[in-house]
Amino acid sequence: MSHNHSELADKFASNVERMKWHDKALWFVRVKRDTQAKSLDEWEELRNTADKIKSHTLSHLDEYLEQFEKNALARGIRVHWAKDAKEHNEIVLDLLRSHNAKMIVKSKSMLTEECHLNPYLEEHGIEVVDTDLGERIVQLRNEPPSHIVLPAIHLKKEDVGTTFEKFLNTQKGNSDPTYLTRAARAHLREKFVGADASMTGVNFAIAETGGIVVCTNEGNADLGASLPKLHIACMGIEKIIPRLKDLSIFTRLLARSATGQPVTTYTSHYHGAVEGGEMHVVIVDNGRSKILADKRYVKSLQCIRCGACLNTCPIYRRSGGYSYGYVIPGPIGSTLAPSRDLKKYYSLPFACSLCFSCSNICPVKVDLAEQLYLKRQDVVDAGYLSPIKLNALKMATWLMCRPKLMDFAGLMARKMVPILPRVLLYSKFNLWGKNRELPPFPKNSFKELYKAKKGIK
Numbered sequence: 001m002s003h004n005h006s007e008l009a010d011k012f013a014s015n016v017e018r019m020k021w022h023d024k025a026l027w028f029v030r031v032k033r034d035t036q037a038k039s040l041d042e043w044e045e046l047r048n049t050a051d052k053i054k055s056h057t058l059s060h061l062d063e064y065l066e067q068f069e070k071n072a073l074a075r076g077i078r079v080h081w082a083k084d085a086k087e088h089n090e091i092v093l094d095l096l097r098s099h100n101a102k103m104i105v106k107s108k109s110m111l112t113e114e115c116h117l118n119p120y121l122e123e124h125g126i127e128v129v130d131t132d133l134g135e136r137i138v139q140l141r142n143e144p145p146s147h148i149v150l151p152a153i154h155l156k157k158e159d160v161g162t163t164f165e166k167f168l169n170t171q172k173g174n175s176d177p178t179y180l181t182r183a184a185r186a187h188l189r190e191k192f193v194g195a196d197a198s199m200t201g202v203n204f205a206i207a208e209t210g211g212i213v214v215c216t217n218e219g220n221a222d223l224g225a226s227l228p229k230l231h232i233a234c235m236g237i238e239k240i241i242p243r244l245k246d247l248s249i250f251t252r253l254l255a256r257s258a259t260g261q262p263v264t265t266y267t268s269h270y271h272g273a274v275e276g277g278e279m280h281v282v283i284v285d286n287g288r289s290k291i292l293a294d295k296r297y298v299k300s301l302q303c304i305r306c307g308a309c310l311n312t313c314p315i316y317r318r319s320g321g322y323s324y325g326y327v328i329p330g331p332i333g334s335t336l337a338p339s340r341d342l343k344k345y346y347s348l349p350f351a352c353s354l355c356f357s358c359s360n361i362c363p364v365k366v367d368l369a370e371q372l373y374l375k376r377q378d379v380v381d382a383g384y385l386s387p388i389k390l391n392a393l394k395m396a397t398w399l400m401c402r403p404k405l406m407d408f409a410g411l412m413a414r415k416m417v418p419i420l421p422r423v424l425l426y427s428k429f430n431l432w433g434k435n436r437e438l439p440p441f442p443k444n445s446f447k448e449l450y451k452a453k454k455g456i457k
């Protein structure tokens, strides 16, 4: 069944108060990111270098993956290859069964969300405990993350208080963040100590060393990977970077772009198992090779999942993560999801105002807005666009190809719209008037203003 972003966005936006604080909370993170970016004179140089490293790596991906495997094996790390989500889940289950694991602690991993690992393991009798605080909150509520870095950003502290009351027996009505964090800490400590195995995601896998790097703010990956004897790390094929020295470029960009911090609190390097234990890395394709082969969309594989494009996106901020219906929301999700299934996710490339803020902010220069524009053309070519939208676009094209008529239409709009009765302007038939007030119309068109400024007659 096709997914309809605008219907779900409408649902989210119907709670105006929630929409406003969601928007504000994410904009706050975006502003923090700007402050950090501006604090580094070499910010643009870092972005250019990161872009070059990623693009070089993707064009030599086979070589770097093999180099990573060779070096990881030399360190005693066992490497597994999974062509899709099913194989990934089966490999993980086999490993857990071979260690008789009944409960695992897992740090944040969007890949395991993508593979729907939690329900799969639970169906097979294994308890999975997400240990990132935001992830644990949404897990207890049986909800998916609504943001790739801030999984519970759609919830208020009162929602967390009620959730903890129900599952962690906290005091009724107490939503004090410190109190709730301490309750979560005590709850998770028990889980860490009792876990039979741990799972982590991978932020960067270094081909040169055969080790992996995981960035967290809570130290949950470290504790999880240090206590049980079995550590399984899962990564998409695109997580490779060639050399250890490349890492500093990405760590400087990642935390600043994600949360506006100079660096994540923990940048943990795993280059082997704990004493007497085992470390496994599962390398997953799951559709990435298909994207790799398409030069229009290959740059989406450069993504380091910082979430900055979500925080800056005016659509994401006002429509919430669940309106995308895909594990990764926002601009990056809107290009990745249709690359997987265009028919199902054809509405996502239109969840975009083409303001280009995402392309301008991305630390690794993924050409997000350009990709979304191309994806729209794919949707039209595939015949998935609704006849109403298609005809509206045809009319707009017809009008825009006739400059004199376009000027006249603009003039009429500037004269007529301000005097139209409110009841007509904001009727249910005018979707553009929903939840927004039109700005005052200018007296002159852009063309007239431009000519006047440049002194063109």
Ligand code: SF4
Residues within 6 Å of the ligand: 257, 302, 303, 304, 305, 306, 307, 308, 309, 310, 332, 361, 362, 363, 364, 365, 366, 368
């Ligand atoms: S596309 Fe760029 S901005 Fe968006 S999550 Fe990925 S790295 Fe961050």
